[in-house]
Amino acid sequence: MTNRVYDVVIIGAGPAGIQAAIHAARRKTDVLLLGRIENSALYAAHVENYAFCEGVQAGKDLLEAGHRQARQFGAEILPEDVLKISQDGENFHLELESGAAVGSRTIIFAMGVSKKKLGVPGEKELSGRGVSYCVDCDANFYRGATVAVVGDRSAAVDGALTLLGYAAKVYLISKKLDVSPELRERLLQSEVQIIENSGVKLIQGEQAVTGLELENGETVKTDGVFIELGSKGALELATQVGVQLDPESFKYIAANRKQETNIQGIYAAGDIAGPPWQIAKAVGEGCVAGMEAATYARRLKKG
Numbered sequence: 001m002t003n004r005v006y007d008v009v010i011i012g013a014g015p016a017g018i019q020a021a022i023h024a025a026r027r028k029t030d031v032l033l034l035g036r037i038e039n040s041a042l043y044a045a046h047v048e049n050y051a052f053c054e055g056v057q058a059g060k061d062l063l064e065a066g067h068r069q070a071r072q073f074g075a076e077i078l079p080e081d082v083l084k085i086s087q088d089g090e091n092f093h094l095e096l097e098s099g100a101a102v103g104s105r106t107i108i109f110a111m112g113v114s115k116k117k118l119g120v121p122g123e124k125e126l127s128g129r130g131v132s133y134c135v136d137c138d139a140n141f142y143r144g145a146t147v148a149v150v151g152d153r154s155a156a157v158d159g160a161l162t163l164l165g166y167a168a169k170v171y172l173i174s175k176k177l178d179v180s181p182e183l184r185e186r187l188l189q190s191e192v193q194i195i196e197n198s199g200v201k202l203i204q205g206e207q208a209v210t211g212l213e214l215e216n217g218e219t220v221k222t223d224g225v226f227i228e229l230g231s232k233g234a235l236e237l238a239t240q241v242g243v244q245l246d247p248e249s250f251k252y253i254a255a256n257r258k259q260e261t262n263i264q265g266i267y268a269a270g271d272i273a274g275p276p277w278q279i280a281k282a283v284g285e286g287c288v289a290g291m292e293a294a295t296y297a298r299r300l301k302k303g
Contacts, residue, residue: 005091006032007297008290009104011082011237014040015279016270017110018066019286020293024108025073027294032102033070034094036079037063041112041271042279050279062279080180081154082232085240090300092241092265097154099182105265105300106293109243109253110286111234112271118150118227122203130209130224135159136236138226139166145223147171148212150200152178155228160192163226171220173212175199195220234272241266246274259289265300267293 008024010017013035021033037043042059053062071077084095091103117123123131132138135149139162148171149160157179160172173195177184187194195214202213203225212220235245238253244262246252253268255261261268269285271277 003100003102005103005105006030006076007104007301008032008106008108008293009034009092009094009102010108010110010290011035011234012040012108012110012112012270012272013037013067013077013079014042014063014110014112014270014282015066016282016286016289017108018063018070019283020108020110020267020269020290021070021075021077022066022073023287023290024294025070025075027291027298028074029294029297031070031075031294032104033075033077034080034082034096035111037067041277047279082237083154083158085237087241087263090265097158097183098180099186105297107266108259108286108289108293109234109238109261109266109268109272110270110282110289111237113234113251116227116229118200118203118229120200120202122205122209123227126203126205126209129207130205131203132224132226133228134233134236135162135226135228136240138224139163142167142224144168146221147224147226148173148220148222149226149228150174150212151228152176153229154179154183155232156226157183157187158232159226159228161186161190164191169193171195171222173198173200173214173220200225234268238266238268243268257288258292259285260292265293265296 007029025031045059048056081097146169147167163170198214198216204211252274255268259267267289269289270282
């Protein structure tokens, strides 16, 4: 059940998301910013090519300052991941990792594009032949099979739970689970077989994945491995509601100069809307997306 309907929900707490929250909130709309600033690529970076910092400045400081401004203008901030998005009439429905659900008249995707890799032998060689980075995309290929999910965050847990509806056996391999208590409880009550405190050392197989060699010396026989090292990616969430991707690369969300996607009420800003990957671009697009989403939401409310 949706607990509350916002005017604007922004997914991603990097430069684009924070700037979108500031501008949407300044237009007196009800704004929710979802995400953790430490997940932004800027968080651990040193900035020296941005007009509004003098010399070299820590990305962490810029993000924290933006967070404070967003709150001062009235935006609500939740350090949670989004697991699923659906559309209900004119509004959108978002399921969060805590088990809570929120509604929104508009959504801004501002999550970046990076898909982390394990960087272990066999990963590159078997990509597309048992190694996958998207449960929502490839789960159907593993009906009745044995699969493993590798990761510590919400994407891995949600992926493992989703795969229970397809695979005969599901392993979750995690060095240290870092999810909400509610999501952890759902995992513990499920039939997912959890292997904690160990990473993957080697992905086995020649023509296709046959197993995993773990850092603790254990071997897991599996027909496929899903590498889900962070939160749900923007592309996975966007495609759940029919948002179109860049037709040339399929790596970004297609958006116009107003940051609008093909779905009314959904916007994209920052790295997820394509290169160049610069703070200045992300902030500018976040500004536009925040103002456009706020204007559209207010128009909807007036009927």
